[in-house]
Amino acid sequence: xxxxxxxxxxxxxLVVIFIYCFLKSFLNVAVxxxxxxxxxxxxxxxxxxxxxxxxxxxxxxxxxxLAILGKSFKWLDIIAYTVGILVVLxxxxxxxxxxxx
Numbered sequence: 001x002x003x004x005x006x007x008x009x010x011x012x013x014l015v016v017i018f019i020y021c022f023l024k025s026f027l028n029v030a031v032x033x034x035x036x037x038x039x040x041x042x043x044x045x046x047x048x049x050x051x052x053x054x055x056x057x058x059x060x061x062x063x064x065x066l067a068i069l070g071k072s073f074k075w076l077d078i079i080a081y082t083v084g085i086l087v088v089l090x091x092x093x094x095x096x097x098x099x100x101x
Contacts, residue, residue, distance in 0.1 A: 009080045016042050016084035031092045035085050042081040048074040 020038045027034065048054075050073035063092035 008074075009076060012042075012077050012080035013084040013087070016081050017088055020085070020088045031089070035088050035092075037086075039081060039085045042084075043071065043078065046073060046077050046081070 016038055020035060023034060023038065025030075049070045052071070053061050054065060054069045054071050057065070059069070060071060065093070093101075
């Protein structure tokens with residue numbers, strides 16, 4: 001999909017949810033530390049884009065590296081990652097309340 005909203009921003013929102021769920025399925029870690037770790041990891045990846053790490057590693061023509069590392073920093077990506085983690089926290093809170101009842 002090549003649009004200006006769904007793939008770039010909803011995709012970023014979904015990727016942090018996916019990473020969180022993937023890690024949570026294997027690790028017995030509390031919600032908040034894992035959510036913060038995933039958020040910090042996503043921020044780190046975005047910072048590497050700001051500094052052009054993919055170019056320093058000469059991987060700009062490698063499709064897998066490009067998909068993982070990306071090549072362009074955007075502040076809206078940071079917001080999308082944060083919203084994704086807020087969705088995770090809201091969902092976990094909702095599910096925790098359902099388990100109590």
